[in-house]
Structures are given as C-alpha cells and as structure tokens.
Amino acid sequence: MSILETTLSTFYKDKQVLVAINRNSIIFHVLIILVLAGLATNFFTEYQLGGLNKYAAKHLVVFSIVLISSVIWKLKWMTTSLLFIIMVYINILSSTIYLPFRLEDANLNFEAYFSRVEMIVFVMGLLLAVFEKPWHQFVVVGYNTAFIIACAMLYPELPLGKYILAFIMISSVGAVSFFVFNRVIRLQNELQEQHQVVSVQNEELMELTTFRKDIMKIIAHDLRTPIHQISMLTTITRNSKSKSDRNEYLGLLQQSIDKTYGMLDNLLNWAMQNDETLKSYMDINLYELVEGIKNQYSQNLSEKNLSLVNAVDKEFNLFYSKEVFQTVIRNLLTNAIKFSPQNQRILIDNMENESHFSLRVHNMAEQVDEEKLGKINTGQIVTSSLGTKKEKGSGKGLFICKRMLKKNNGGLKLSKSPKGVTAEIQIFKSIPFETNLGLA
Numbered sequence: 001m002s003i004l005e006t007t008l009s010t011f012y013k014d015k016q017v018l019v020a021i022n023r024n025s026i027i028f029h030v031l032i033i034l035v036l037a038g039l040a041t042n043f044f045t046e047y048q049l050g051g052l053n054k055y056a057a058k059h060l061v062v063f064s065i066v067l068i069s070s071v072i073w074k075l076k077w078m079t080t081s082l083l084f085i086i087m088v089y090i091n092i093l094s095s096t097i098y099l100p101f102r103l104e105d106a107n108l109n110f111e112a113y114f115s116r117v118e119m120i121v122f123v124m125g126l127l128l129a130v131f132e133k134p135w136h137q138f139v140v141v142g143y144n145t146a147f148i149i150a151c152a153m154l155y156p157e158l159p160l161g162k163y164i165l166a167f168i169m170i171s172s173v174g175a176v177s178f179f180v181f182n183r184v185i186r187l188q189n190e191l192q193e194q195h196q197v198v199s200v201q202n203e204e205l206m207e208l209t210t211f212r213k214d215i216m217k218i219i220a221h222d223l224r225t226p227i228h229q230i231s232m233l234t235t236i237t238r239n240s241k242s243k244s245d246r247n248e249y250l251g252l253l254q255q256s257i258d259k260t261y262g263m264l265d266n267l268l269n270w271a272m273q274n275d276e277t278l279k280s281y282m283d284i285n286l287y288e289l290v291e292g293i294k295n296q297y298s299q300n301l302s303e304k305n306l307s308l309v310n311a312v313d314k315e316f317n318l319f320y321s322k323e324v325f326q327t328v329i330r331n332l333l334t335n336a337i338k339f340s341p342q343n344q345r346i347l348i349d350n351m352e353n354e355s356h357f358s359l360r361v362h363n364m365a366e367q368v369d370e371e372k373l374g375k376i377n378t379g380q381i382v383t384s385s386l387g388t389k390k391e392k393g394s395g396k397g398l399f400i401c402k403r404m405l406k407k408n409n410g411g412l413k414l415s416k417s418p419k420g421v422t423a424e425i426q427i428f429k430s431i432p433f434e435t436n437l438g439l440a
C-alpha cells in the first residue's frame with residue numbers, strides 16, 4: 001500500500017448508502033410528522049368503527065413505538081439511521097402480522113389487502129435500499145416470501161399464479177435494486193476517493209513547493225557566511241609573506257572549503273529530495289556522524305574558543321536517514337555556536353527511553369527567550385535573534401528541521417536547562433498509524 005493510500009485510509013471511510021439522511025433535514029422531520037399523523041388517523045378511524053378492538057390497538061402500539069423512538073432520536077440518544085429503519089420495518093410488520101385476524105373478517109377483500117401489502121413491501125424495500133444499505137432488500141424479500149407462503153396456505157381461494165407473480169416481482173426488484181445500488185455506491189466511492197487523492201496531491205504539491213522555497217532561502221543565507229570566510233582567508237593568504245603562516249592559512253582555507261562544500265551538498269540533496277529518497281534509511285553510527293560534523297565546524301568553534309564534547313555512545317547505531325540527521329545536527333550545532341558565549345562548552349550526547357531514541361545538543365546560552373522556544377516547539381517560524389557575536393540567521397532553520405523530522409517519525413524539542421538550552425532530536429520507536437513518512 002502506498003503512503004497516499006495509507007493516509008487516505010486513516011480519515012476516509014467508504015460510503016455505505018446511496019443517499020444519506022441528515023439529522024437536521026426538514027424533509028425527514030416532515031416525514032416523521034406525516035407517519036405519526038397517518039398512524040394516529042388510522043387509530044381514530046378504527047376506534048370510531050369498532051372501539052378499542054385489535055385493529056385499533058395495533059395502530060396505537062405502532063404509533064406509540066414510532067413516537068417514543070422519535071423522542072429518543074430528538075434527544076440524540078438514537079441515530080437517524082436507526083429511527084428510519086424502525087419506521088420502515090414497523091410499517092411492514094404492522095401490515096402483515098395481523099394476517100390471521102384479517103382472514104376472520106367477513107367483509108375483507110383479501111385480494112385488495114394482499115395487493116396493498118405487496119405495494120407497501122415494494123415501496124419500503126426500495127426506501128431501505130436507497131436510504132439505508134442495499135442488503136436490506138434481502139431481508140425484505142425473505143420476510144415477504146414467508147408472508148406469501150402463509151397467505152397461500154391460509155387463503156387458497158386466491159389463484160396460485162397471483163402469489164407466484166407477486167413473489168417474482170418483489171424478488172426481482174429486490175435483487176436488481178441490490179446489485180444496481182451497490183454498483184452505484186461503489187462508483188460514488190471511487191469518484192470520492194479519486195477526488196480525495198487529487199486534493200491530497202494538490203496539498204502535497206503546494207506544501208512541497210513552499211518547503212523547497214524555504215530551503216533555497218536557507219541555502220542562500222547559510223552559504224553567505226562561509227563564502228565570505230573563504231574570500232577573507234584567500235586575501236590573507238595572498239598577502240601573507242611567511243611560508244608557515246601561508247601554510248596555516250591554506251589549511252584553514254581547505255577546512256572552510258570542505259565545510260562549505262559539505263553544507264552545499266547536503267542542502268542541495270535535501271532540497272532536491274522527493275518522497276522516496278527521503279526514506280532512504282540506513283544504519284548510522286551517530287558517534288562517527290557527530291565526529292564528522294565536529295571536524296567541519298572546528299574553525300567556527302575556535303573563533304569563540306568553544307569546546308565540543310562528543311559524548312555519544314560509540315556503539316549507538318540507528319536505522320534512519322543520514323541526510324536528515326546530518327542536516328538537523330548541523331543546524332543545531334550552528335545555533336549552539338551562535339548563542340554560546342566564548343570559552344564555553346557544547347555537549348552532544350544521547351539517551352533512550354521506552355518511546356524514543358534521543359540525540360541532545362546542550363549549549364550554555366546565557367539569555368534564553370522561552371517564548372521563542374515555545375513557538376519553535378509548536379512548529380512556528382520565529383524571527384531570528386543575533387548571536388553573541390552579532391551572527392545573523394534566517395529564522396527558518398529549526399522550523400524546517402522540525403518539519404522534516406516529523407515527516408520521518410521523529411521530533412525536535414527545545415527546552416531551557418539550568419545552564420542554557422538543550423535541543424533534543426527524538427526518533428520514535430513505533431510508527432504512529434497516521435504518520436506519513438513522505439515529504440509533504
């Protein structure tokens with residue numbers, strides 16, 4: 001099953017009825033009133049003709065059942081679907097259950113009574129098929145078949161052909177309507193699903209476009225500083241007269257070029273990723289990964305006389321996207337250097353609990369804006385703050401990192417600690433059902 005299909009299955013349910021009945025529909029309220037009015041009229045008619053006889057009692061019982069069900073439904077203790085089923089089936093039962101008593105009535109025109117019951121069964125079956133599930137037709141047909149057999153046994157005076165004709169007509173209509181309505185419902189489901197797929201794809205495309213625009217802004221900003229450093233180092237190296245100084249500057253220049261190249265390579269790979277490449281997971285040794293990034297940032301660390309302690313367990317391996325981890329760690333380390341005072345320490349360690357693995361970056365920032373930390377934790381973009389040496393940022397790096405981790409069953413949490421700020425990368429052990437591992 002594709003990611004998109006998994007996402008759809010989370011919030012999309014197949015339609016089971018041809019036409020759904022709305023609880024607030026005026027037509028349905030009018031239908032209830034008409035049914036109650038018809039039952040009340042039948043009761044008073046029978047009562048005036050013969051007092052509280054068995055026919056009047058039947059209409060009173062049916063009226064009471066429908067009235068009580070309607071009140072319960074109005075109080076929202078019953079679904080609209082159940083109320084509709086009760087009203088339909090009670091009409092069928094009330095028309096057929098008094099068959100033995102009807103036969104005792106000397107004034108009864110049995111053929112007219114039988115035809116009226118078959119018409120009621122026909123109409124009620126169609127109503128159930130349209131407004132409820134089509135399989136109700138089989139229930140109605142089965143009950144009607146039992147009724148026809150009972151009529152044929154209790155009233156053989158009516159030609160057998162009429163019973164057979166009624167059975168064929170009701171059964172044929174029931175079977176045809178079942179298959180036709182089921183097919184229509186399936187087509188409706190397919191169209192609805194296709195519409196949902198297109199909507200999700202449009203949202204993914206818009207989100208992906210915005211996402212990549214943001215990444216390009218980050219690339220433009222993050223490369224400005226290292227390229228400027230390269231330019232300065234080139235100038236210093238060219239003007240240096242000492243061979244030893246020139247060699248030292250060339251070494252620094254090489255480091256800066258390597259760092260810039262690695263940053264550009266990772267950012268461009270990130271920007272050009274699609275859903276499939278983002279899920280290119282592999283076994284990663286996080287200690288070695290942090291060591292590699294630490295070497296890239298040696299110059300930045302030395303400029304503030306900062307020490308970076310890699311306290312990650314050397315045996316800590318994780319099956320995850322290396323590109324995602326590199327980009328997020330680099331972003332967190334950039335921020336840690338940016339906000340750390342001189343002559344301080346940055347610590348990177350790991351931990352594990354029952355729900356997730358964590359990689360934590362601890363810095364000793366002196367001024368912590370807790371409101372901004374809260375906004376970042378809730379996925380909001382914040383205005384970038386100047387670093388301890390007036391370093392600038394885009395303000396979107398952590399937002400994109402958090403978003404990227406979320407799409408890969410992870411998270412990012414920033415918290416104030418007694419000695420600064422802790423940024424924690426969380427990789428969850430179990431994948432939530434609703435999690436979409438795609439980019440958008």
